[in-house]
Amino acid sequence: MDAKTTPDAKRAAPEPLRRPSREEAEAAVRTLIAWAGDDPAREGLIETPARVTKAFGEFFKGYEEDPAEVLDRVFDEAGGYDDIVLVRDIPFFSHCEHHMVPFIGKAHIAYYPGQGVVGLSKLARVVDLFARRLQMQERLTQQIADAIEDGLAPRGVAVLLEAEHHCVSMRGVQKSGVSTITTSFTGVFKQDVAEQNRFLTLVRGR
Template identity: 65%
Template sequence: MDATTKNPRPARLYAGMEIGRGPQITRPSREKAEEAVRTLIAYAGDDPEREGLRDTPRRVTSAYDEFFAGYRDDPIEVLSRTFDEVAGYDDIVMLRDIELNSHCEHHMIPFIGKAHIAYFPTDRVVGLSKLARVVEVFARRLQTQETMTAQIAETIDTVLKPKGVAVMIEAVHQCMSIRGVRKPNVATITTQFTGIFKEDPSQQARFMMLATERGRS
């Protein structure tokens, strides 16, 4: 099986940036970030210098490095190594129940759920773990679920150039569960389809059936 590496750049923009890259900004120092956390602790009504909170700014900035690691990664690069040999395979490739954790860009509160992804290969495929990695890259950024769904589909469509891509995300948003209307366990579902999944209702229905099939192990 021969591997090829390509790095196409999509022209479409989401939130003012190419889908592969995050925004080009100057990041503040860790010291400034920790000072901002101290300010928020004081705004919440507590003393950032008391014993239990003294190390919290350091812990929060370290957590942010993990929560938002997707800004340091390029999903286009993740998918750049593809394989041209498909041995006559002519059907969809699907991953379902890819767990994701992201943060709502409106309140910076987590939303947690699963992604289901399918693509219909033409002349090349990609390692299955790479598809899950693309979800991880976009999830580890400040997001709306709608934008993330579109970004994942656009990235796969751009790099692999398949006959079509289907993406479905179902997630529970803590900004709705623990604040505002306070309705827990309400799932938000978003979908994005390209190519054959958009044009052929039977293929779209097949994807939805596989993604939502219950009672699976």
């Protein structure tokens, strides 16, 4: 019997995630306010659960978006251009999945066109799509690179993220100004150190 069809495998299949109602989400916020030591019924906090729930809908809207749809239109005619395309200093914010505290920074993306080019704003949208989920910076970097690789079939992709994590600056060691840098390279960027250096030089060449 194939391992995928064994009774144990069927039992291990995860149940579909049930999304709580808005009312349940607001009740959870009231519980957290009370746990923090304040009164969720006082005047200044009475509307806070509704505001927090609405804000979460904005913070984490990336779960409802598909990167394939963002990158679905590739322009074949680019005047024969086949050199590096770089978009740098794309601002983003995300939330650490360990503490649900923000981390904020900039993304730098480059690719060598393969089958065509994409509108430059689409690269920023891909960053935003994955950033607006509970994240680790390492995973976020890889997801951006993978989505561009899958959507554009380029000759190479380079992604660099630099961000300050508020779970470091606001809690724990409480060290502000600490920057975390992560990278992901595919294709020619992964194969050729000179291409990596070119990318990093262009990013830093402000």
